[in-house]
Amino acid sequence: MQKITSEALINKACELLENKTVNRVLGWKVGEFAYDITPALFTDCDSLKSDFVFGDFCGANFSKYLVSETRKSDEKVLVFLKPCDTYSFNQLLTENRFNRENVYAIGIPCEGMADISKIKAAVGDGIVGLSSEGDKIIVDTLYDGKQEIDAKSVMAERCAVCKSKKCVAYDELMGEEGEIVDSNRFDEVEKLEKMTEDERYAFWQGELSRCIRCNACRDICPACTCENCVFDNPESSVQNKAISDSFEEKMFHIIRAFHVAGRCTDCGECSRVCPQNIPLHLLNRKFIKDINDFYGEYQAGAEVGNRAPLVDYTLEDLEPGEALERGAEN
């Protein structure tokens, strides 16, 4: 699916390493399985050539890594940013979370990432190899040999409703400048809004009760870059606890969503990494949708320096009671 190749990125990275523009590169490399791509730091061209990959499983958003990475050295780090990553990048800059000077950002196009769970559902377990050819993904499995599947059919949900193919921040752009897409990403939220309170409760009870409080959603989230998370802070009264029953995990997810409300760029990493496949992004999207409905369209990270809706107000804002009434009309 991806039009830009690993080679192109490797060449570019090598060039920048060699001319000393940067001294290290944030990139992707293959982990234990072909689909198990992990972020990695490269400091020389050889390792880039042997390990660096870019393909349909490189969903990881590197913006967050810059917070700690830029503190390590005053020399620039090279980072490859897909369109959705650039929004997080801008949002983190808005919040002064890293020094822009220490980063060399290359915007790259993205045609949408594949969802391994969808592939597994299609071909079964025992995947030993993956490659992509045009609109097809070739899956090599232990039991059934090579199978060809349509890449679109296994695209991650967040990519299927992609909000923007436009890189909004970069020092250099590779490939073509994309556009902001008129997506229907709120459809799922709307579906839930149309349910009764009881149905919604049942839905979320079903989803959130699976939470194992592994904190992966928080750890991956580019908006969750707190030096010390409230869930790790014994003074906060909501310190991390083993999950117990009906409320604990709900409280965690509500607070988490509220903490990132107005700052979440809807990159969808939370749902990607959730080992329990809980659609956590729907909580964030609900906030985004409400913010759009109540206070006017707002896209976090669209520009550096934008004032987030929760640290802003107008004299005519709607009342909380009206917000609930609107919900009831759905």
Next chain:
Amino acid sequence: MQVNGEYKPLIVAFCCNWCSYAGADLAGTNRSNYPDNVKIIKVPCSCRVNPMFILRAFQRGADGVILCGCHPGDCHYTSGNYYTRRRMALLFSMLNFLGIEKERTRVEWVSAAEGAKFAATMNEFTEAVAKLGENKRLEDLRCKR
């Protein structure tokens, strides 16, 4: 909350020091009755109320939470209640999205002169919450004794 085998909703009311807490005092001075289920916590401004406090109250068994502050435009700190208004609009909408009955949460602007309104609001809110019955959806059962 069950009291002597009878259901009695527990209401936590956060009141800002300058308007609503004074409004509650005035309700007292006027001897305007409202249910004893309502327990008031004083905060300097409605904008001091962290969503965490509200969730905590529900977690520990509150059946309804109401936030009272100065009328928009009258905030002692000029703009605190405007932030409250945004935060609570979003929080309440989210709680409702998770299936929490919308009648369990409320924001009401009560001035220092509105003792009668304070009492009426509390009566009305308690009644609305009572109709819903016990809060089970947000309660942490470990916190029950």
Next chain:
Amino acid sequence: MKVSYFPGCTLKTKAKDLDAYARKCAEILGITLEEIENWQCCGGVFTTARDEIATKLSSVRALNDAKEKNQALVSVCSACHNVLKQTNYAMQTDEEFASRANNYMQLDEAYLGETQVLHYLELLRDVVGFDKVAEKVVNPLKGKKIAAYYGCLLLRPNSVMKMDDPENPTIIEDLIRALGAEAVIYPYRNECCGGYVALENPDSAKEKSLKVTNSAKNAEADIILTACPLCKYNLEKNGADIPVVYFTELMAEAFGIKEDCNA
């Protein structure tokens, strides 16, 4: 450059010259006026009633036609321009009206006021530029004192027309100066000539028209310049002893092509 062109009923009948000069001058300025196919009369006036759909559909059709060609929609007649712009504005801002009109039209893609509506004068000012117009002048109208007459339709309602300062406009004066003549400013240039009331109450129209012509004459104008056939009719009919001329004709004269226009 190509633009869609909405001539309107009067330009096909009583005001053929207004049309002919406009086309020829556009050619000189490198603009192609592509007449909308199967255009229908705009109705002469815009009905402000929000519940009327039918009377505005002909405008919506023309606007949508221009949208499909991805062109601006230009008209010369003040009345057509006023109706088109007001209709377009309603399509942009009045959701209920737009959805009813769209439901009626059953277009493949809903029309929501995307087309840019330009008066020929705006085309000259904003697209061509008066400096470019001046360059084409071969026959400067030196020494002529010309009074621009805006009437009501070109400028108002200002919130919709957004053509110029409604109380102190300059667009026609700037054109007059570009053509080498002297522009005369007089107070009644943005007052109504009486318009369609000429049929209902000719005396009323007469009184309004006389005020305009007298005002222009007091300012020592030689010619009154207009963009509207009805204004021209009312002023002339009601005893103007001063020539009332379409701005396109004046332009054709300055461009030295008046005779080629077959008007």
Next chain:
Amino acid sequence: MQRIGVFVCWCGSNIAGTVDVQAVSEALKNEPGVVFSTNYQYMCSQAGQELIINSVKEHNLTGIVVCSCSPRMHEATFRKTAAAAGINPYMVEIANIREQCSWIHKDMEIGTEKAIILGKAAIAKVNLNAPLTPGESPVTKRALVIGGGIAGIQTALDIAEAGFPVDIVETKPTIGGKMAQIDKTFPTLDCAACILTPKMVDVAQNDKIRIFSYSEVEDVKGFVGNFDVKIKKKARYVKEDICTGCGVCTEKCPMKKVPNEFNLGMDNRRAIYIPFAQAVPKVATIDPNACNMLKSGKCGLCAKVCTAGAIDYTQKDEIIEEKYGAIVAATGFNPISMDKFDEYAYNQSKDVITSLEFERLTNAAGPTAGKLLRPSDGKHPHKIVFVQCVGSRCESCAEKGKEYCSKICCMYTAKHAMLTRDKYPDTEVYVFYIDVRTPGKAFDEFYRRAVEEYNVHYIKGMVGKISPEGDKLMVRGSDLLNNKQLTIDADLVVLAAAIEPDKSARPLATMLTASMDTNDFFTEAHPKLRPVESPTAGVFLSGACQGPKDIPETVSQASAAAAKVIGLLAKDKLTGNPCVAQANELMCNGCSSCEKVCPYGAITYVDKEFRMPNRTTAIRRVASVNPAVCQGCGACTVACPSGAMDLNGFLNKQIIAEVDAICK
């Protein structure tokens, strides 16, 4: 662990009538931290307070819970009691068992039960209380007044009167402001210059007052009592201390055609000028945009004629840094532009003028030496039309007019009409009005005199269009009371233009972190009870920068602002409220959310070095709260995603402890 004493008050029968006080004090005895619990008839009485003091000593108490009336009533009392007993006043919490319990319940059982819960919540909070000490900050005993109009002048004089030094910063070359341009004042009709110029002289001669004329405030840092201000003194190319104001240069300068802004461009001045005869400081100024010497180096005539040797073409802008304890905004107003109201032909005819221009036309020092003459042809006008509410009460289009009533126009129009009729009885005067608004001492009587004694024709209705025809202005308007449309062939039309805050106010407000309304008027700390204070501590408001005002109102507000400033400067130290926000630097992300919601600008950021893993360090941006500026609302605590920001006296854990106690 705290050692808490619980004191349950009966308040006579006010509490004891519905609450079993004995049962309450018994029940609370067993709460965690409580080492002593008792009840008494009137805890706020001398004897009650002694009971508390003695108990503190006897039981080594570290915290106190009083179950009594509302903290709004006696919290201060019991804090003093605690201090007297030797413990920190902020170790006291009140459980409100009167207003919020005994007075609203009738059943003893219910009242008692609720009182116990409220007591438990207070105990839970005190367990987490920590001693708080109000911060102290010194006060710089000098005030800054921004704007040298009548508001700034009055404020400065009053502050100086109390013995404090004051600086006035004025953008124009002279102080005096709008009042200096006005001819007569309503409703007494005394001459504005006669009452203003002595005050200007007072300012000049007062050794407590410094005037920075032709200067602007460039930067404001700091907080109440401790402002650091940078003032830019623009180069006037004349040495202020040497110039004697003799005026020879202003007569010799060859650049004669510079529009004179003091007369609103109705006549000309030279490139070197003194705005008017009574200017303070009376010092010449060279207009760099008009002066040949400064533009091209050719001329230098003024330097040649100046016997004092005051001309200095090399002068540069100068930055002055000064510390202030208080700042007064007195930036005033301007009439709005008439460009968008050309139905009144302001841009089409010289004989359509604004009311301020009319003031200059009737002023003896004005362009016509006080003779009312038409600007176009210098003829005496025989028919004058005044149009009120031009741009005021105008809601239809924001870029055009102002939604508010400009307040002063009805009265000055009556004044203009009356004066015209008085001086030129042969002149017919018409006033078109929507409403005549004359609340004020002797105001309505004044307006009625214009009508009854001076026969000014007041017409209820508005002018629709003004058409210049020949040397006449055809004024078409409606006369609503007679249901007529009128056309008046006037010689002169005077527009009562709406007034708006001076354009310098908005950037100044940003520097001061003082809030403004949508019209750019400064907002007051409380519209009724604190009308001359800005919500930002140490910033005060004087005159029309806060809202449209006439002269008497401006002067009284100016004096009120001065009184507030004096009250502040009279203190040697400011004691703050200790219940302020504080940031935990280790947890702060530096994201600026708190700063954005702070209504007081109390939060700034500092770069701090932190130890990181592996013996490295990193510099991080962290929030720092200025306790002298913070008012303790807590908005920042919720905006902060990491929980680094907390509010003393209302800590997150304290409020959660209260929630837990109530929900048990």
Next chain:
Amino acid sequence: MRKEIENLQNEIIRISGVNPRKCMRCGKCSGTCPAYDEMEYHPHQFVSMVESGDIEPLLNSKSLYQCLTCFACVDRCPRGVEPAKLIEAVRLAAVRKQGQNHMTANDIPEKLDEDIPQQALVSALRKYSK
């Protein structure tokens, strides 16, 4: 009766999109109206009479047909009331009734002269009939 007036009033407000309550009685509309002298009820009266429900006299007045729709009142009103739109709505309330067309095609020939532009005819028919 009261109900009927209210219905008519609401209908006029709905069709025109004008809120007559915004009027502050300044009379600028009537001060600016070029057709003032031909009108029995003037623009400001249309606004206040619709607001007070006194609509019947307006429906029967020839003032309805004197308005030039020149929008001078709309542009100059300081409160954004838009009297011309209100007058149009009242006129429609009159001519939309069965048989109440103020001008029909049959009336045209006698009004015609040689030079009259089509534009005038279509405009007049649109304004005066339904």
